[in-house]
Amino acid sequence: MLVFLNGQFVPEEQATVSVFDRSFCLSDGLFEAIPVYRGKPFLWQNHVERLKTGADFLKIKMPFSPEALRGFADELLARNQAEDGVLRIQLSRGVGPRGYAVKGANSPTLVMTLHPARKFSSPCKIITSSIRIPAHDPLAKFKACNKLPHILARMEADEQGADEALLLNTEGHVAEATSANLFWIEGQAVCTPPLDSGALPGVTRGEVLALCSGLKISTEEKSCAPKSLPEADGVFLTSIAIEVREVSRLDGHELRRSPITETLRRAYLDYVKSAD
Secondary structure (H helix, E strand, O other): OEEEEOOEEEEHHHOOOOOOEHHHHHOOEEEEEEEEEOOEEOOHHHHHHHHHHHHHHHOOOOOOOHHHHHHHHHHHHHHOOOOOEEEEEEEEOOEOOOOOOOOOOOOOEEEEEEEOOOOOOOOEEEEEEEEEEOOOOHHHHOOEOOOHHHHHHHHHHHHOOOOEEEEEEOOOOEEEEOOOEEEEEEOOEEEEOOHHHOOOOOHHHHHHHHHHHHOOOOEEEOOOOHHHHHHOOEEEEEEOOOEEEEEEEEOOEEOOOOHHHHHHHHHHHHHHHHOO
16 A cells, blocks of 8 residues: 655555654644545545644644645555545644744644545444543644544443444533534434534534535534433434444433434435535
8 A cells, every 4th residue: 555645655664754743742733534435535625624724723834735635645546546445634743842832843744545444334332431522622623633532432432332432521511422423313303513512523514414404404503411312313423434324322222213314324325426
C-alpha cells in the first residue's frame, strides 16, 4: 500500500514521521476520514472544508491547496487501485521545540492513507459511558487528534460487549457516540442533539438531516437526557463508516424500532449509489 506523505507517494513501511512531530507529542493536529465509493472520495468538499476550518482555528497552515490535495488523493487512490474504503487525512503542526509554544513549528505534516471499509448489516448494541465531554466545546467542531475521552468510552463498550458507547456532556445530556452521531425518533419526527452539546458536526449527520427534508420527515435538534432514549420510538447512529445503523439495545434494554430508520438507511444508500 502506498501512502501520501508531504507531497510524496511512499510504501507504508517507509512512511515515517519524526518523534518530535507535535501531533505525536501533543496531539497538535487534525484528521478527517472520508468514505471512498467506486474509487472516488464521497462528499470530499464537506470534509475538506471542515479540515480547513479546524486548521484555521488552530492556526495550522495547510501545506497544499484544496485543489492540489484532491489531485493527490485521486492519485493515491489510482496508484493503490482502491475502489471502496476510507481515505484518512492527518494534518499536524509538524516538528517543533519541546513545550506548548508553537513558535518554531513552521512545517506542517500532511499524511493520507487508505483503509478497508467495514460493512454493518445488523443493528448495534450500545452502552452509556461514564466518560463526560464538555458542552459548548469549540474543539468539537472538527476532528482534533486528541480523542482520549472517546477512546476511554470505547474501551468501556468493548469491555461490556457493546458495539458503541454514548457520551454524555458535562450538563448531563447525550452528545454523541464515540465515533458516530446520535439520532432518535419521536413519533414521526427525527431528533438529534444540537451541536453545542459537544457533538461533532458529522458530514453524514448533515446529509441525513438533508435527506429528512427531502422526504418530508420533520427534524428537531434538541437536548436529550439519557433516561429519555429508552422511551423513543427508534434510535440510530450515523457516520461515514456505519452510514445509517439502527440501535437495538441500550444498556442491555431492548429499544423500540421505527420504520423511519430503515427508510433513511435505504435513502442514504441510494444517495451514495447515485453520487458521481
